[in-house]
Amino acid sequence: MSVASSPMPRMFMTLPQPSRAFEWTQASWGPALRCVPLVAAAEHFFTGRALTLRDDVREWETVAATIGVARDDLLLVSQVHEATVVVASADRPRPWTRPKADAIVSNDPDAAIAVRIADCVPVLLSDESGRAVAAIHAGWRGVAARAIIAGVRALQTNYGIRPERLIAAVGPAIGPCCYEVTENTYGAFRAAGHHPSVLDSWFEPRSAGKFHLDLWSATRDQLEGAGVMPANVHVAELCTKTYADVFHSYRVDGTSAGRMIGVIRAAK
Numbered sequence: 032m033s034v035a036s037s038p039m040p041r042m043f044m045t046l047p048q049p050s051r052a053f054e055w056t057q058a059s060w061g062p063a064l065r066c067v068p069l070v071a072a073a074e075h076f077f078t079g080r081a082l083t084l085r086d087d088v089r090e091w092e093t094v095a096a097t098i099g100v101a102r103d104d105l106l107l108v109s110q111v112h113e114a115t116v117v118v119a120s121a122d123r124p125r126p127w128t129r130p131k132a133d134a135i136v137s138n139d140p141d142a143a144i145a146v147r148i149a150d151c152v153p154v155l156l157s158d159e160s161g162r163a164v165a166a167i168h169a170g171w172r173g174v175a176a177r178a179i180i181a182g183v184r185a186l187q188t189n190y191g192i193r194p195e196r197l198i199a200a201v202g203p204a205i206g207p208c209c210y211e212v213t214e215n216t217y218g219a220f221r222a223a224g225h226h227p228s229v230l231d232s233w234f235e236p237r238s239a240g241k242f243h244l245d246l247w248s249a250t251r252d253q254l255e256g257a258g259v260m261p262a263n264v265h266v267a268e269l270c271t272k273t274y275a276d277v278f279h280s281y282r283v284d285g286t287s288a289g290r291m292i293g294v295i296r297a298a299k
Contacts, residue, residue: 161298194258206270
């Protein structure tokens with residue numbers, strides 16, 4: 032992987048400070064974010080605003096080269112804000128056709144898996160040995176549908192990975208400071224069967240039937256509820272709306288927003 036671990040150049044010294052489990056590193060395009068406890072298990076990173084990651088083939092080729100795979104082996108899904116998980120094992124045929132899903136699990140060291148985000152939560156998972164990994168996209172609909180739990184269970188079902196042996200990196204996403212939602216969103220979580228006590232911890236009431244939704248806490252709670260050890264859940268605590276000069280944010284830029292990715296590759 033060509034993301035350097037050297038200190039960031041002076042021009043990037045104003046980058047926002049993540050939680051202590053994360054570090055900024057230097058890629059060929061600019062800053063990339065890594066989860067320090069996950070580094071030893073699996074190659075991975077989260078991109079920022081320096082890449083738009085729409086249709087520029089050169090950008091995708093650069094990202095693929097950085098994670099150490101061919102462009103055709105950088106595997107994404109057509110994200111649909113649900114809880115469907117697809118499997119990208121070493122014995123699965125190529126080419127990859129971007130199935131409709133919001134999570135990918137893989138044990139193929141010759142491929143990297145990635146999800147695209149611009150306020151939603153990116154979750155990267157690896158077992159301690161790096162032999163199996165997951166990339167999960169979870170907006171509020173995905174969290175309500177328990178996409179994160181589905182990703183953990185898929186690692187267990189397909190590769191026999193015990194949840195307590197997983198390391199989880201939760202990348203930049205819109206924070207509880209800025210994520211205002213309506214009562215309809217609260218109602219969707221309630222209809223999905225989430226306990227009222229849990230909803231009280233995730234939703235902070237505001238005026239006129241509005242709430243602030245804490246996706247960071249919801250993600251942590253679902254990971255821990257799926258069996259991931261609390262000490263192995265690492266949240267970057269960087270709000271994409273607050274730092275829209277560093278990250279893409281749909282809440283700030285609307286349909287013109289670019290995308291970041293969280294990308295991970297199983298160990299050889």
